[in-house]
Amino acid sequence: MKKLFPVLLALLLAPGFSFAQQSASYTQSSARAPSSRPAPDTILRMGIEDLQTFLNSDQAANEVALVGLIRARIAPQFDINTLARWSGGYWYEQMNPEQRKAFTTKLAKSFFSSLADIVGGYAGKIPEVRFMPPRRINQDEVDVTARIIRINNYPIDVRFSFHKSPQGWKIFDVSTNGVSAINYYRRMFNQRARQGGLEALY
Numbered sequence: 657m658k659k660l661f662p663v664l665l666a667l668l669l670a671p672g673f674s675f676a677q678q679s680a681s682y683t684q685s686s687a688r689a690p691s692s693r694p695a696p697d698t699i700l701r702m703g704i705e706d707l708q709t710f711l712n713s714d715q716a717a718n719e720v721a722l723v724g725l726i727r728a729r730i731a732p733q734f735d736i737n738t739l740a741r742w743s744g745g746y747w748y749e750q751m752n753p754e755q756r757k758a759f760t761t762k763l764a765k766s767f768f769s770s771l772a773d774i775v776g777g778y779a780g781k782i783p784e785v786r787f788m789p790p791r792r793i794n795q796d797e798v799d800v801t802a803r804i805i806r807i808n809n810y811p812i813d814v815r816f817s818f819h820k821s822p823q824g825w826k827i828f829d830v831s832t833n834g835v836s837a838i839n840y841y842r843r844m845f846n847q848r849a850r851q852g853g854l855e856a857l858y
Contacts, residue, residue: 693823693824693825694824694825695790695825696790696798696800696816696818696825697787697790697800699733699818699825699827700787700800700802700816701787703729703730703733706725706729706730707725707729707730710722710725719772722772723772726768726771726772727768730768730771731764731768733826733827734767734826734827734828735819735821735826735827735828736760736763736764736767737760738819738821738826738828739763739767739828739829739837739838739841740756740759740760740763740764742828742829742838742842743763743837743838743839743840743841743842743845744756744759744842744845744857745842745845745846747845747846747849747854747857750854751854751857751858755854755858756858758858759857759858762857762858763841785802785803785804785805786802786803786805787800787801787802787803788800788801788802788803788813795820796819796820797817797818797819797820798817798818798819798825799815799816799817799818800815800816800818801813801814801815801816802814802816812832812833813832813833814830814831814832815830815831815832816829816830817829817830817831845857
């Protein structure tokens, strides 16, 4: 996942967007019906605004505050249960409900801890990012791609896959130039399970 996160964060920390009021609206409306929730591309932009505002504040070096921000603002935009189910694959199906809960909790901790580690080191190193028009896969799934324009280097495309959950649009996968977070974790979990059995996953 280390290869995916730097690109993901380059996107999330991109400057040039002003959606502070929409971000507050998103937080306040989290319990509303899915129809009242923002569209996928707006959700991404709200996350960008939250992270950018934090890095421009006097709390930018406060690790506790950063973790709190990610828990409150960023984590709710992800469907970690779907990420766990799809990345766990065969092994997830062999787990009982308690094991699945422990597995999902462990995955979430790893995912968002890595996110926090990288966010803390991104101030002042933010490239230009251009959003592509959202691409509807079907009625309940939409991809939003961002192109990261790097100085003296080729651009990188980052695709955020959203699906419509009972709580509204949620990110369930992130792909960087075709490398999927779900596929990355699936390979990792397969290796761990082969070496240590099912218990090694939770």
